[in-house]
Amino acid sequence: MPVFAFDVIFQHDNGLPEDRYVNGWHFSGAGPFSPTDYDNVRDMLADFYTDAGTHTNALSLYFTDEISSPAVVKAYDLSDTPPRAPVYESTFTFSPPSNSPLPFECAxxxxxxxxxxxxxxxxxxxxxxxxxxxxxxxxxxTGLINGGTTTAIVGALQDLWDAADTSVSWDWVVYSPTLDSSYPVHNGWCDNAFDTQRRRGIGATSRTSATF
Incomplete structure (x- = not known):
């Protein structure tokens, strides 16, 4: 079945294109697809980030309010010739808390x-x-990720799997660009150590200097 890449894009409040934060997901389906079918995946992904579902908190409650709502969802048909134009684009809203942000490189x-x-x-x-x-x-x-956060993430993964499992149009899949193959998602996890994504850091806004 054809595989589609769905990118969820969060934008920093500064509006700069280089300060966008992208999560890539893959879904497969037999098609042909109507706008409502693409909306189905958008809703599943929106729920992943914004709906507490079977867990305690929505994941958006762990994000910084330095990113702007709405998030953008774009879909690409991986059978199209690169560079691919999106076959679908939509948005969903979210409400991050007013807490202090971690460095933007933290993920x-x-x-x-x-x-x-x-x-x-x-x-x-x-x-x-x-x-x-x-x-x-x-x-x-301890400086690690707290248990409430990891529990919410694993719960959101479970809810996403459940939603895709009941969908009549889509399967949530793992995609290997090396093999150009997709496989149904079977399980997921979240470790309690932060990761550093240096490309996500925002540029300096000032410099403090000394002359020696």
Missing amino acids: IVASFEAEKVSGLPQSRRRNRVYLGPLSDNTVAT
Whole structure:
């Protein structure tokens, strides 16, 4: 079945194109697809970030309010010839808290993979998204990610899997560009250590100097 890449794009309040934060997801379906079918994936992804679902808090409550609502969702048909034009674009709103931000390079990794099989490297059957920019309410006294945050992320992954499982049009998949193959998502996890994404850092706004 055709595979579609869905990018969820969060924009820094400064509006600069280089200060966008993108999470990439993949879904497959037989098609042909109507705008309502694409809306279905947008709604699943919006719920991943904004709906508490079966867990305690919505993930957007762990983001910084230095990013602007709405988030943008763009879909690309991976069977199209690169560079690909989006086949769909929409938005969803979210409400981050007014807490102090962590450095914008800080991210939390949500990982998910296909079922293990013999003969194929599992690294090519695994995807991840880097969640953030983050608020300081994600930090435990140990300096690691607190348990409430990791529980919310794993709960959101479960709810996304459940929503895709009941969809009549779409399957949530892991996609390997190396193999140009997709596989149904089987399980997911979130470790309690922060990740550093240097490309997400914003530029300096001032410089303090000394002459010696």
